[in-house]
Amino acid sequence: FLGPAANEACQFVTEIVGKNPLLLKEVNLNECELGDTRVKQIASLLQDKHCKLNTL
Secondary structure (H helix, E strand, C coil), rough: HHHHHHHHHHHHHHHHHHHHCCCCCEEECCCCHHHHHHHHHHHHHHHCCCCCCCCC
């Protein structure tokens, strides 16, 4: 995903992980241009003790 699509996809992932940190265990964002803001959002979610995301 690039541009607005990357932004929307990342927002979706952060919302899913934020609402139910046990749901996702692996996410591939190789083709996404996330930008600093989205990377920081994902990093903060990964620090949640309930987050089960192992592979990003």
